[in-house]
Amino acid sequence: MTPSSSISLVFTVQRREPELVAPAKPTPHEFKFLSNIDDQQTLRTQVPVIQFYRNEPAMRGQDPVRVIRKAIAEALVFYYPFAGRLREGPGRKLVVDCTGEGVLFIEADANVRLEQFGDALQPPFPCLKELLYDVPGSSAVLGCPLLLIQVTRMMCGGFIFTLRMNHAMSDAAGLVQIMSAVGEIARGALVPFVPPMWERELLHPRNPPRLTFSHPEYDEMPNNKGTLIPHDNMYLSDPKEDVRVIFIVNTRAKFKPPLPVEYYGNALAHMVAISSVAKLCNNLVGYALELVKKSKADGKKIISNHPVHPVVDGWTGFERHAPQCIGMRVFYIQSVRSWLDELDGLETISIQADVTEEYMRSLVDLLELKWPPLIMLEKTYLVSDLRCTGFREVDFGWGQPVYGGPALGKVTSFYIPFRNHKGEDGIVEPFYLTGPAMEKLEKEIESMRSLPSMNLRILTPPSKYPLCELMVNLGLHEIKAQRGLFLFWICHV
Structure with missing residues (x-):
């Protein structure tokens, strides 16, 4: 199927009620300050990501929804700030209130097969609003879940993993780090291969601040x-x-x-x-x-x-x-x-x-x-440029995604690694x-x-x-x- 026909593809997505997935164990209730790099007005936005996964015969009998939901809860023990909520402190500066409330999770099924999307998956993706449902009241920067994740099963046995992240928390490299941690735990690891480090004070201003470059x-x-x-x-x-x-x-x-x-x-x-x-x-x-x-x-x-x-x-x-x-x-x-x-x-x-x-x-x-x-x-x-961020390496047990990366760019264009149906990388x-x-x-x-x-x-x-x-x-x-x-x-x- 050509990319043009993929754009016009129509299918139905049936979703269960959104739920909060909290850390699997108790986590510290504390406040964590963001760096000045995090706390920029242009990063106070939501970033959507989409990953398409094939059916994997070795995972027969395993439900990707259950596997990923459980792995998210366990990963949040290590990445517990993501289970909190952003607040505004003095001077409108952001702080993470580590409440342990959890992230939004949606279980869904779609009457579509992976091959119907065509040989070369690339933006724009059909029915994106159904594959990444905007739960009413969840998209604000302040006081809302910092992650929204939807896992949609396809008729072929594959699934679509979509995610929306509050950009103030992480950039693309940081997002891939937590996604990879979920994947590692889903594949049986007890702890993430790369233990997370908050340490936003590494990018705190000097005292007194001094400008040595123009910006x-x-x-x-x-x-x-x-x-x-x-x-x-x-x-x-x-x-x-x-x-x-x-x-x-x-x-x-x-x-x-x-x-x-x-x-x-x-x-x-x-x-x-x-x-x-x-x-x-x-x-x-x-x-x-x-x-x-x-x-x-x-x-x-x-x-x-x-x-x-x-x-x-x-x-x-x-x-x-x-x-x-x-x-x-x-x-x-x-x-x-x-x-x-x-x-x-x-x-x-x-x-x-x-x-x-x-x-x-x-x-x-x-x-x-x-x-x-x-x-x-x-x-x-x-x-x-997202060529080296690692979205295509995130593996939840079903292998690497057919496509992994941005779902939609509202403000920014992206360089996305891509492989066409001939096997050519570009x-x-x-x-x-x-x-x-x-x-x-x-x-x-x-x-x-x-x-x-x-x-x-x-x-x-x-x-x-x-x-x-x-x-x-x-x-x-x-x-x-x-x-x-x-x-x-x-x-x-």
Whole structure:
């Protein structure tokens, strides 16, 4: 089954009443403070994850719901802060009230088989709201369960594991750590292989705080128009405005010594590249994806010197102002033809220098001085690289997942490791476009048919926006557009 048919897949999910799963043994009732990195306004959100598992003959007679529910209770003995609730203390700073109440758990069954999702599982996933049910009153940041987990059995004997986490508690690496602990206990371990460490004071500010680096990702982006652009014109930016690409970096290894592997708090930095709309439109190439790739490889100041995807962000308001059908910031790809042009006159784009321990200490101090800390999302495209986080290694006893990773990105695009039906490994990057932006890109791709160095195939399924597959000889390799969603398929070369 093709990805396009998977998107239109419809099935029914029958759920039992949500229940609270508490730690299997008594745990300390105490208050635990979060670090300044945890306690950022942009991390006060819920993060959804989805994992698809095949039927495993060796687990015949075992119920994944019962196995995982029991393992969660035992894992919460070690990760007991997750069984508590977030409160706001003085100055709106967050604290975990370790109440031991537990996490939300939902048992469900679906009249669908894994093979019906297609050969290549990738976002967007059909019936996601049924597979990860939003229990009324459970999604607030304060006073609500910090984890919501749903296990849905499929008719084929496989199951779908979905999870929603309060991002203030952990980043992707920390989330994988607790998911792995549940998996290890489900497979028979008495304790997690990696014992958890809270120790958020490792990222406490210095006394007195001191700034030794600039952190433009926390600067307010000026709005030259002074008002929000209407929804149907959000993709049009003022040429004089600055737009940004922010990419999220795991900084655990940047400290000396590195943060302990047991640490499961947020340990991320937001590296930023800034350029004006005019430069992005008038120069020959864009910068966003290549900057993400190179800067995460070596963390150094980058001057882009070869063509990549030209990405222009045209979103001028917060998520609540975006069209309901989009669910993500709006940006568009400009001047696909310029990939093949000369590079004379290419200007540089500003980007932060190396991420070091001193950079992170400066960041923590900034967050102490600038409270409440808020990364401005106007005119910004966020990218997070999840290739090495380990979602695909989480095993509850049924083997590795067919797909493991983000279920949906409301604010951030993700680099997700992906294996297609041919066994080829690559990266999928989902993000959303408005209807006008989609039409613009389709026209650009259509105009490339005559370019000799491109091998272009256009496939048109029965939908408003045709599925476009672009094979680029140097290799980027596949762009798929379906119903407002783009999936970049980048082969490992």
